[in-house]
Amino acid sequence: MKQEGQVNGYTEAIWTGVTTLTLAKAMEKALEENLTGLYNLVNNESISKFDLLKLFNKHMKDDKIAILPDDSVRVDKSLINNRKDFSFVVPSYEQMIIEMKEWIEKNKEIYPHYFE
Template sequence: MKYLILGAAGMAGHTISLYLHEQGYEVTTFTRSYFPIGKNIIGDAYYNLDLLSKVILEGDFTVVVNCIGLLNQYAEDNKQKAVFLNSYLPHYISDLTKEMRTRVIHMSTDCVFSGKKGNYIEDSFKDGETFYDRSKALGELDNAKDLTLRNSIIGQDMNVEGIGLFNWFMKQSNEVNGYSRAMWSGVTTLTLAKAIEKAALVNLVGIYHLVNNESISKFNLLSLFNAYFKGNK
């Protein structure tokens, strides 16, 4: 199988690229700066859409994994860019590959839901309230060829300025708070990579929630980080 990973230098993208490469798949990565895994193509989807289109049309990929996105406050501060990357781009890629063998696996987020109700299922009303939440909701692919995975992920980030929970925690030197009633049901970036591999093999389509078997409080999650990565058991 041939994979094209968009946004391969991000927290999700670099783990997905590394895992699939280690499994023996042919991996091409699309990043804004040099990336050492697979065949790397440097470009910016926001400024170089023609280049990205050319790569997809000529690459004969089995799967395009879209990990490109503008997160949280960055989306709020750059609304035009957020709409382009989070909302428009996934549908553009899906339309571009509509008559090709290439399938799209698109990364969405559990933030399309506000969390006020809880126990959301795939077809629950998307009640996310922030600009980021709504821009990601608009970008979801729900058709008979492509796949959208809604998830919340943790993992290491190549970018030292990454805003993920794990990166944030590992930078802390003093005591931090962990919310005992804030529950998390997400997965690690490695689990996400394995799920993408399986989904591609079985040709999974539509929208799916990618969650773990048992939710955990943010307090207990940080306690695990503290024990296993900082050695404070």
């Protein structure tokens, strides 16, 4: 989030995705466990883009951006995982963002644009 000041957060845009870091960890575990077939990598909890932005703001921007609720976009892109044959546990959204921040800080040379 390079924005400053305020941004709109869509309260009715629902999502169940994961961070790239979580995806990479899950892919490594899937290879170890020889997982095959289609797998919806989700924690079975949805989050609005508004709430997701608030988490990014909290952990990446020290709450410096005003996130304004906006219900003008209504979309549900959530998935459900009903498979029980994979041991990887997708963390909460807050935990994924905390892990992502730690990864970025540990690997500053890959992400110089966050530290300019």
